[in-house]
Amino acid sequence: MSSQPKTFVASTLFERIERARRRKTQFRDTHITLAHGSGGKAMHDLIQSVFVETLRNPLLERLEDQAVFTVHNDRGLTNTPTRLAFSTDSFVVDPLFFPGGDIGSLAVNGTVNDLAMSGALPLYLSASFIIEEGFSIDELRRVVASMAVAADAAGVAVVTGDTKVVQKGSADKLFINTAGVGILEKNTRISAAAARPGDKVILSGAIGDHGITVMVARGELELESQIRSDSAALNSLVQEMVSEAEEYSDIEALHCLRDPTRGGLATTLNEFAQASEAAIRIHEECIPVREEVQGACEILGLDPLYVANEGRLVAVVAAGIADRMLCRMRKHPLGCDSCIIGEVQSEPRGIVSMVTGFGGTRIVDMLVGDQLPRIC
Amino acid sequence: MSSQPKTFVASTLFERIERARRRKTQFRDTHITLAHGSGGKAMHDLIQSVFVETLRNPLLERLEDQAVFTVHNDRGLTNTPTRLAFSTDSFVVDPLFFPGGDIGSLAVNGTVNDLAMSGALPLYLSASFIIEEGFSIDELRRVVASMAVAADAAGVAVVTGDTKVVQKGSADKLFINTAGVGILEKNTRISAAAARPGDKVILSGAIGDHGITVMVARGELELESQIRSDSAALNSLVQEMVSEAEEYSDIEALHCLRDPTRGGLATTLNEFAQASEAAIRIHEECIPVREEVQGACEILGLDPLYVANEGRLVAVVAAGIADRMLCRMRKHPLGCDSCIIGEVQSEPRGIVSMVTGFGGTRIVDMLVGDQLPRIC
Numbered sequence: 001m002s003s004q005p006k007t008f009v010a011s012t013l014f015e016r017i018e019r020a021r022r023r024k025t026q027f028r029d030t031h032i033t034l035a036h037g038s039g040g041k042a043m044h045d046l047i048q049s050v051f052v053e054t055l056r057n058p059l060l061e062r063l064e065d066q067a068v069f070t071v072h073n074d075r076g077l078t079n080t081p082t083r084l085a086f087s088t089d090s091f092v093v094d095p096l097f098f099p100g101g102d103i104g105s106l107a108v109n110g111t112v113n114d115l116a117m118s119g120a121l122p123l124y125l126s127a128s129f130i131i132e133e134g135f136s137i138d139e140l141r142r143v144v145a146s147m148a149v150a151a152d153a154a155g156v157a158v159v160t161g162d163t164k165v166v167q168k169g170s171a172d173k174l175f176i177n178t179a180g181v182g183i184l185e186k187n188t189r190i191s192a193a194a195a196r197p198g199d200k201v202i203l204s205g206a207i208g209d210h211g212i213t214v215m216v217a218r219g220e221l222e223l224e225s226q227i228r229s230d231s232a233a234l235n236s237l238v239q240e241m242v243s244e245a246e247e248y249s250d251i252e253a254l255h256c257l258r259d260p261t262r263g264g265l266a267t268t269l270n271e272f273a274q275a276s277e278a279a280i281r282i283h284e285e286c287i288p289v290r291e292e293v294q295g296a297c298e299i300l301g302l303d304p305l306y307v308a309n310e311g312r313l314v315a316v317v318a319a320g321i322a323d324r325m326l327c328r329m330r331k332h333p334l335g336c337d338s339c340i341i342g343e344v345q346s347e348p349r350g351i352v353s354m355v356t357g358f359g360g361t362r363i364v365d366m367l368v369g370d371q372l373p374r375i376c
Numbered sequence: 377m378s379s380q381p382k383t384f385v386a387s388t389l390f391e392r393i394e395r396a397r398r399r400k401t402q403f404r405d406t407h408i409t410l411a412h413g414s415g416g417k418a419m420h421d422l423i424q425s426v427f428v429e430t431l432r433n434p435l436l437e438r439l440e441d442q443a444v445f446t447v448h449n450d451r452g453l454t455n456t457p458t459r460l461a462f463s464t465d466s467f468v469v470d471p472l473f474f475p476g477g478d479i480g481s482l483a484v485n486g487t488v489n490d491l492a493m494s495g496a497l498p499l500y501l502s503a504s505f506i507i508e509e510g511f512s513i514d515e516l517r518r519v520v521a522s523m524a525v526a527a528d529a530a531g532v533a534v535v536t537g538d539t540k541v542v543q544k545g546s547a548d549k550l551f552i553n554t555a556g557v558g559i560l561e562k563n564t565r566i567s568a569a570a571a572r573p574g575d576k577v578i579l580s581g582a583i584g585d586h587g588i589t590v591m592v593a594r595g596e597l598e599l600e601s602q603i604r605s606d607s608a609a610l611n612s613l614v615q616e617m618v619s620e621a622e623e624y625s626d627i628e629a630l631h632c633l634r635d636p637t638r639g640g641l642a643t644t645l646n647e648f649a650q651a652s653e654a655a656i657r658i659h660e661e662c663i664p665v666r667e668e669v670q671g672a673c674e675i676l677g678l679d680p681l682y683v684a685n686e687g688r689l690v691a692v693v694a695a696g697i698a699d700r701m702l703c704r705m706r707k708h709p710l711g712c713d714s715c716i717i718g719e720v721q722s723e724p725r726g727i728v729s730m731v732t733g734f735g736g737t738r739i740v741d742m743l744v745g746d747q748l749p750r751i752c
Contacts, residue, residue, distance in 0.1 A: 164551075
């Protein structure tokens with residue numbers, strides 16, 4: 001948690017690519033560590049070798065943050081199949097309440113965002129609570145009220161749920177799972193695998209606010225800060241982006257879309273680069289990081305590229321619509337600090353690199369280990 | 377856990393009804409207890425006063441085990457809206473492995489059943505894991521393999537997921553949430569509120585197997601038994617039942633359908649009686665209970681009516697189709713021990729009563745307290 005990520009250790013591209021290849025076939029971990037929940041490499045390896053290998057099916061293998069499928073309604077004669085998005089996330093954030101949000105609003109926004117990143121309109125959420133015996137019902141009410149406010153703001157309804165209670169000591173206060181269903185009205189084909197050389201990478205705002213806010217809120221660091229979590233529902237911003245592509249260009253010009261949560265911006269870009277078999281180059285000076293976040297990261301030995309966000313998105317779009325898209329995003333309150341941070345190249349495939357403030361270039365690998373456990 | 381449920385304490389109908397009315401407006405608990413997760417009265421009160429009151433919407437207020445809604449696909453001109461079912465459940469069962477199942481198969485079957493009880497064809501599941509640091513990856517593989525087998529058997533696919541890891545001591549080994557989406561192809565209107573005086577109550581098999589199996593598997597009781605959990609996916613049985621109603625009568629003759637999990641048969645019948653504002657009378661001698669389950673219940677001071685099941689269903693059907701439905705159910709491997717256990721009456725509203733083996737009648741209330749924590 002305290003050491004700098006391994007991205008700073010030099011190794012050749014060849015070594016890295018070979019290591020990545022080996023990793024796919026060699027998963028030899030015997031016990032779960034915090035790194036397996038970090039959003040980074042260890043988690044990807046676990047998901048690939050335990051979950052995807054065992055549960056094998058084409059939708060799961062796509063490794064998107066949501067499944068998109070069509071349902072066929074046999075009751076009409078000329079029905080077009082309905083395209084739906086479906087996603088789930090469990091929330092174990094510690095502490096439960098922090099500046100800018102709490103586990104309740106986070107649980108709503110997180111699943112709304114996972115649905116929205118496919119271009120879907122989020123419609124309905126489920127909410128499932130695992131509560132530790134002895135938890136305060138007043139705090140539970142606060143969390144549920146916060147979910148209600150967040151759901152209203154995002155235009156979704158919590159329509160089904162479940163409650164489990166475990167003995168004192170068998171869980172830490174409160175965990176919430178939300179799953180969600182959305183509808184794809186437009187013919188979007190957004191995918192982490194859709195980045196093409198020449199595309200531009202757009203980031204919707206400053207990075208690291210959520211992760212640093214939660215770290216500071218734990219009170220273990222003797223840091224004080226005015227930073228607030230960026231937790232927000234991004235579905236209305238995404239709808240603007242889908243409309244922009246549809247109205248002024250081609251809806252398929254919107255290639256990749258993802259919210260960089262656990263593992264941060266660096267991990268999301270690596271996911272795009274690997275799934276698309278392309279290279280992504282970003283420019284350090286273009287990436288907005290608040291001064292306070294930068295300062296906290298320096299004290300804690302963290303790299304803001306790996307710190308979690310809960311109200312930001314990264315988009316990869318065709319170069320021809322990048323400027324227009326940027327303008328449209330900046331008109332939205334949640335996209336007003338959007339900027340183009342880089343571009344997609346053909347080689348070296350699967351690799352993310354960053355032109356640093358000093359003019360050098362360094363490789364930006366996926367998160368190794370876990371900087372910040374229980375951040376969401 | 378060890379005392380007999382309060383159903384044995386005599387009180388007048390009037391007192392009970394008044395108490396139930398008062399309960400609706402007075403929820404004064406300040407801290408979560410195991411009873412709030414029991415499936416019984418305390419849980420219903422918590423759900424009503426905290427979740428439903430706060431998250432208010434017509435779908436949630438129906439208090440079904442799944443939400444049923446229509447999605448409108450604007451892309452076709454003459455489209456019939458598609459009716460979907462959506463449900464969620466978190467699983468915290470202790471121990472993780474027990475005769476007849478494990479947390480993985482339970483998590484698949486549980487959500488498949490919640491979808492099926494609306495008459496829906498379950499299609500897709502999500503799976504979200506909260507894992508304690510230090511958990512064995514071999515055990516995780518076993519659980520996931522069991523989910524894969526259960527999903528295949530039920531004809532569903534796990535298409536999206538999430539993994540969280542918490543520090544050692546912050547969760548007990550492994551919790552799994554599944555949510556699911558199903559499609560309603562037939563015009564079923566199944567609801568806990570649809571029971572009508574004259575209807576028959578059908579139970580699909582012996583009660584209490586799951587709960588007693590899990591209790592014995594904990595190894596705390598120095599009991600040995602050959603009992604296995606009844607955990608199973610009931611969707612194919614439900615499809616037979618829907619077909620029976622549709623082909624030989626009226627699809628709307630299938631009134632209520634629910635799987636009696638936490639809180640057992642007694643709680644499910646109370647839910648039907650209350651939602652339908654009707655009385656349900658059952659006959660003790662008609663309710664199948666395995667000898668071993670009965671014996672274990674006597675030793676433990678439990679009433680099998682309140683013990684959890686994970687592969688049984690209770691149906692309320694129009695009297696005219698009851699015998700035919702029973703025949704059809706008995707032809708299915710998961711319904712071969714089905715029997716008619718009672719009938720719906722008009723008065724006293726909201727009350728379940730049982731004609732005992734001795735010929736007397738006793739009120740069967742909802743579960744008070746928690747007999748068996750972490751049973752699913």
